[in-house]
Amino acid sequence: MILLRSPSCLLQGLYQKAEALYTMGNFEFALVYYHRGNKLRPELQEFRLGIQKAQEAIDNSVGSPSSVKLENKGDLSFFHKSDGVSWLFYLLYLNHSHKRESKKHGRKIDKSEKTAKELLGELYSDREYLEKLLQDEDLVKGKIRTGERVQDLIVSCISYLDTRTAFWQQQKPIYARQRDRKLMQQQWNRALHKPPSDPTRYVLNSLEEIDTALSAGNTESGLKKARELMKAVKEWSEGVLPNKREVLGNLHSCIGNALMDLGNMEKSLHHHEKDLELAKKGDLMDSKSRALDNIGRVYARIGKFQQAIEVWEEKLPLACGGLEKAWLFHEIGRCYLELKRYREARDYGSRSLMAADDISDEKWQLNASVLMAQAELKLGNYKACVSHFERALDRAKLLQDDSASEAIQKVNTDIPILLSHSLPHPFHHPSCPVAFSIVPFKLH
Known part of the structure; x- marks a missing residue:
C-alpha cells in the first residue's frame, strides 16, 4: 500500500482515523478525514476510495441526494466528483453564499437560523460563539503549536456543526422531531400516572x-420529591391505594414543613390546613393531631400567638405520651408569655414541668424551669424566679448544655433585681456569673 510506505505520519494518522470512524458507523465524520487526506495527497487512491464509500454509506442512511431539494442556486455537481475538492471548502462556500443571500431574504434566514437552533440545541450557542471569534482579527491570525492556523480550526468547527445540522435535518425534519417529542411526553405522563405493581410499598419507600431528604437539610430535594409523588398519587384510585387520603395528608404535611423551612409561611399554612381537612374527613386522629401541631407552629412563627394557642389547645386532648405533652404545654406557655399573660404562661410552664418529671426528661425539665422563671420574673415573684433559674442551671450543667447555660446567663438588666429581692439566699450558683438571658427554647 502506497500510504503505508509514505514517510508522513500525518497521512497515516488521517487514514487510520477515517477508517476507524467508518468502521464505527460515523460516516460523515469519516468523510471529513478522507477529504483532508485527499486534499494533502490527491494522488493516493486510498483517500479517493474512502470518500466514495463514505458518501455511499451516507446516501444509504439518509437517502439519495436527488430526493433533497437544494435551496442554494448554481452548479454543485463538483461536490460529487472525487477530484480532491475539500468537504470543508464546500461547506464554506455554502456558508458564504448563505451570508450573501441573508441580506436579500431576511425572513428566510431567520427561519433557517431557527431551524439550526432547533436542531443543534445547546450547540447553537457554541456556533454563535465561534462566529464571534472569527471577527477577532488578532486571534484568527495566530497559530497553534502544530502550525495550524486558529482561523482554520474555527472554520472547521463551524463547518462540522453545519454538516451535522444538514444531516439531522435530512434524517428527521423539525416537524417529525416536534411530533416525536410530544409523543414521548405523552408516554412519560402515562408512565408517571400508571401505578406501580405494589403501590403501597412504592409510597412507603x-x-x-x-x-x-428533609431530615438531612435537603429541603429543595425533599419538596420536589413530595410534589412529584403527590401528583402521581392523585391520579390513582382508592382501589389501587386504599389509604390514599392518609397518604395525601402525609404529603401535604411534608410539603408544608418544607415550605416552612424555606420561609414560605402562607403556602405552608395552606398545606397543613389541607392535611387537617383530609384528617377530619377520614376521621384520622393521628393525622389530625399532626396537622394541628404544624398549624400552631406556623402561627407561632409568624407571631400570631393567640391563633397558635387556640390550635394547640384543640390538640391537647389528642396529645399522647409525656414527651409530647411536655412540649405542647411549654409551647402554649411560650405564646402566653409573648402575649404578656404571665399567669397563664406560668401555669402552662408548671404543667410542662410536671409532664417532664413524669418521664424524667431532663431536657424538658430545663425548658419548663426557664419558662416558669421568666413568668415569675415578670410577675414580680423574684424568690420563685431565682429558684426556677437554679433548677434550670442544674439541669443545664447535668446535660452539659453550654448553649442553655449561656442563654440563662445573659440577663444583664434583671440580675440586680433578682439579687436585691432574693430574701433567704442570694444567688450564688457556682456555674453562673451575674448575667441571665430570657430566651425561648424550641423543640427541634
Whole structure:
C-alpha cells in the first residue's frame, strides 16, 4: 500500500482515523478525514476510495441526494466528483453564499437560523460563539503549536456543526422531531400516572426518601420529591391505594414543613390546613393531631400567638405520651408569655414541668424551669424566679448544655433585681456569673 510506505505520519494518522470512524458507523465524520487526506495527497487512491464509500454509506442512511431539494442556486455537481475538492471548502462556500443571500431574504434566514437552533440545541450557542471569534482579527491570525492556523480550526468547527445540522435535518425534519417529542411526553405522563405493581410499598419507600431528604437539610430535594409523588398519587384510585387520603395528608404535611423551612409561611399554612381537612374527613386522629401541631407552629412563627394557642389547645386532648405533652404545654406557655399573660404562661410552664418529671426528661425539665422563671420574673415573684433559674442551671450543667447555660446567663438588666429581692439566699450558683438571658427554647 502506497500510504503505508509514505514517510508522513500525518497521512497515516488521517487514514487510520477515517477508517476507524467508518468502521464505527460515523460516516460523515469519516468523510471529513478522507477529504483532508485527499486534499494533502490527491494522488493516493486510498483517500479517493474512502470518500466514495463514505458518501455511499451516507446516501444509504439518509437517502439519495436527488430526493433533497437544494435551496442554494448554481452548479454543485463538483461536490460529487472525487477530484480532491475539500468537504470543508464546500461547506464554506455554502456558508458564504448563505451570508450573501441573508441580506436579500431576511425572513428566510431567520427561519433557517431557527431551524439550526432547533436542531443543534445547546450547540447553537457554541456556533454563535465561534462566529464571534472569527471577527477577532488578532486571534484568527495566530497559530497553534502544530502550525495550524486558529482561523482554520474555527472554520472547521463551524463547518462540522453545519454538516451535522444538514444531516439531522435530512434524517428527521423539525416537524417529525416536534411530533416525536410530544409523543414521548405523552408516554412519560402515562408512565408517571400508571401505578406501580405494589403501590403501597412504592409510597412507603418514597415517603422514607422524602423524610430522609428533609431530615438531612435537603429541603429543595425533599419538596420536589413530595410534589412529584403527590401528583402521581392523585391520579390513582382508592382501589389501587386504599389509604390514599392518609397518604395525601402525609404529603401535604411534608410539603408544608418544607415550605416552612424555606420561609414560605402562607403556602405552608395552606398545606397543613389541607392535611387537617383530609384528617377530619377520614376521621384520622393521628393525622389530625399532626396537622394541628404544624398549624400552631406556623402561627407561632409568624407571631400570631393567640391563633397558635387556640390550635394547640384543640390538640391537647389528642396529645399522647409525656414527651409530647411536655412540649405542647411549654409551647402554649411560650405564646402566653409573648402575649404578656404571665399567669397563664406560668401555669402552662408548671404543667410542662410536671409532664417532664413524669418521664424524667431532663431536657424538658430545663425548658419548663426557664419558662416558669421568666413568668415569675415578670410577675414580680423574684424568690420563685431565682429558684426556677437554679433548677434550670442544674439541669443545664447535668446535660452539659453550654448553649442553655449561656442563654440563662445573659440577663444583664434583671440580675440586680433578682439579687436585691432574693430574701433567704442570694444567688450564688457556682456555674453562673451575674448575667441571665430570657430566651425561648424550641423543640427541634
